[in-house]
Amino acid sequence: MPRLRPLTLPLAALFAAVALLVSGCVAPAPAPVGTGPSGVHPLGSGFLGGVATPTPEATIEPERGSWAGVEPPGGYSVVLLSAGDDRATSTLVSGVTRWAQQRGVTITAVTARGDDEVEDRLLRAIAASPDLVIGAGPDVVDVFSLTTAQHLHQQFLIVGAELPEPTANVTSVIWAGASFRGTGISVDGDIDPAAVTERRASDAISAGVASVLHGLTGIVLHLR
DSSP: OOOOOOOOOOOOHTTTTOOOOOOOOOOOOOSSOOOTTTTTTOTTTTTTOOOOOOTTTOOEEEOOOTTOOOOOOTTOEEEEEEEOOOHHHHHHHHOOOOOOOOTTTTEEEEEESHHHHHHHHHHHHTTTTOSSSEEEEEGGOOOOHHHHOOOTOOOEEEBBOOOOOTTTTTTEEEEBBBBBBBTTTTTTTSBBBGGGHHHHHHHHHHHHHHHHHHHSSSSSSEEO
């Protein structure tokens, strides 16, 4: 699997738009739930199950495929922030990047080493005002926990980990072996690198963005 190299461009170029547009067809999802922007495909009824509206910080278990057909609108932009170069993190980064390229989403991928760099890159990402800031893997969680609540105007998505107390602007997608909640909080079994596969990464970004687009934020999506 190809590995992504950290960006070393000047700040002005760091957040330059890189978009690739390809077309595709997705089967329509069943009964709609949620409220998204005009023209956004409805979620399937299995996304929320029997829950009309999830409570803040709630965990839901969407049925696989219940987010099918939900795609970001034209001009959508994301900043992807990761830390570390382990296989699991690289798989998540590759999955998010591939998702963006296939949909013509403008993506800026940023890497960091250590909490200080994560904080610096995160603040720069927020200043760029993308539609969504995405954090990949457990190594960004501690900084996201401290910073995201101070920027309620910005939407955040974390794939492969979650915040212990997310505010309404933070959505997370987890699954067994990819549910780290922060230093001193998580337990054995929350991190299993083998659990982070290409399929899981693909489902995580697709389901997470679908939830954000429909205004279902501040919750945790637990993939089965």
